Amino acid sequence: MDHSKHTRLATTELTPEILEGATIYGPGDEKVGSVSHLHGSQVVIDVGGFLGIGAKPVSVAISELEFMRDEDGGVHAVTNWTKDRLKEMPEHVDP
Template structure:
């Protein structure tokens, strides 16, 4: 996937309505998680990324600051994120308890 043509999300789009269910990819474009929940908004936005599992079952929720992800829209308007972290690095983060 060529992310160079994708538009970075503006700060006002860092909210629950826009980010929920957005897939997160590693630098090799492998899906490594999905945003399941959003805390706060704007510059302070934190997202819960469900990592691992199958169809949401057995996934581990981890809390990540939104500014640690490259959140963007593709040419069709679909929101997604890219991170330099690996799936294993995300899984090593502490489990987020709602």
């Protein structure tokens, strides 16, 4: 996917309504997870699993992700985190 033609989201667009469910792509343009929900300034990403079953939730700073909208209006993000690196992170547990 050529992300260079996608429109970056403005800070005001970084809301749960827009970001939840967004696909996250890693440095090799591979799918590394999807946004589960926001937790303050953190994004909780479901990593691994199949159709949401068995996925591990991990938390990263929203600044670690570059959210954008594709030509069809779909929201996704890119990051330098690999799926393996995300899986190594501690599991996120909401208080």
